[in-house]
Amino acid sequence: MSSYEDIQYAVEGSAAVVTINRPDRYNSFRGKTVEELIAAFRSAWADSRVRVVILTGTGEKAFCTGGDVKQRAETGDYGPTESGMFEIGNLHKLIRDIPKPVIAAVNGLAIGGGHVLHVLCDLTIAAETAKFGQAGPRVGSFDAGFGSAFLARIVGEKRAREIWFLCRQYDAATAERWGLVNAVVPGDRLVDEAKRWAEEIAVLSPTAIKFLKQSFNADTEHQAGLSNMAMSALSVFGETGEAQEGATAFAEKRKPDFSEYAAL
Ligand SMILES: CC(C)(COP(=O)(O)OP(=O)(O)OC[C@H]1O[C@@H](n2cnc3c(N)ncnc32)[C@H](O)[C@@H]1OP(=O)(O)O)[C@@H](O)C(=O)NCCC(=O)NCCSC(=O)c1cc(O)c2ccccc2c1O
Secondary structure, eight states: OOSOSSEEEEEETTEEEEEEOOGGGTTOBOHHHHHHHHHHHHHHHHOTTOSEEEEEESSSSEEEOSBOHHHHHHHSSSOOOSSSSOOHHHHHHHHHHSSSOEEEEEOSEEETHHHHHHHHSSEEEEETTOEEEOOHHHHTOOOOSHHHHHHHHHHOHHHHHHHHHHOOEEEHHHHHHTTSOSEEEOGGGHHHHHHHHHHHHHTSOHHHHHHHHHHHHHTTTHHHHHHHHHHHHHHHHTTSHHHHHHHHHHHTTSOOOOTTOOOO
16 A cells, blocks of 8 residues: 555654544544554554654644544444455554554544554653543444553553543543653644654664563553454444444434433
8 A cells, every 4th residue: 555545654764654634534534544554554664764653643633533433324334445344453453563662642632442542552742732532432332452451551440431431531631640641742842742752762772672562562462352352342233223323423413312222
């Protein structure tokens, strides 16, 4: 895949900068976006010039707001892909497995599956105006894999459950206090700051960094199994009226009505 439609990819100094470029949909992802992100991360892995990957989004509004809910309301899925599959689980694994640090430069809203992406990155630098949160239970979705279990490793069980059960938004200062982000900077300095961190990493031993990343990952690798199961559960849940009510309500700009459903 050499040219991209939903993302931008550039190697600048020692960093590959991967930018989700769907600002009219708040940089939400469809199947094609995920496929392109996978191709970009593979390019960064294979390129010996690249020591760090920076993941960000176009504009000031959103880093990524997760799955494209309008697409899901329209077609019941996240749209066509070359492989015929929606490969978000493979993207999650790739962000973990690429033996180079991945820095999320969160330029705006990191919501739903977009929040999960930054959680999976090794480091997060946030713009002062960035906002963080989950949305799945409001739109008939969930990430019961890395998105919940790994999040709890970062912020602790109580806060992870609060994030998922209340679907609130948290500002960058709160995210920093909770250990969800490494640093907060003015928006106009965000990507430059991420590049500065990348150059600082780039002069260190790449092999030591690789083993360290793998060592950090090894301790939570069992969560990949959970994630697989969660993705299977999600594709079954996505077919239900309950899940479809969430997506349809978002597309129709109204509150979802889950009153006829129960979890007994
Ligand atoms: C993010 C918001 C809270 C922002 O609210 P705000 O009021 O500031 O802005 P608007 O709501 O007016 O949005 C502006 C504009 O952008 C469009 N938009 C925003 N987010 C999305 C989106 N996710 N998909 C499509 N379009 C989006 C919005 O419609 C507006 O366009 P207009 O043309 O109408 O002006 C708020 O927008 C919001 O709550 N967004 C939805 C967030 C969300 O629910 N995300 C998806 C969660 S589910 C998910 O991410 C997911 C992840 C996975 O990994 C999966 C894996 C396997 C299966 C399913 C998965 C899955 O569902």
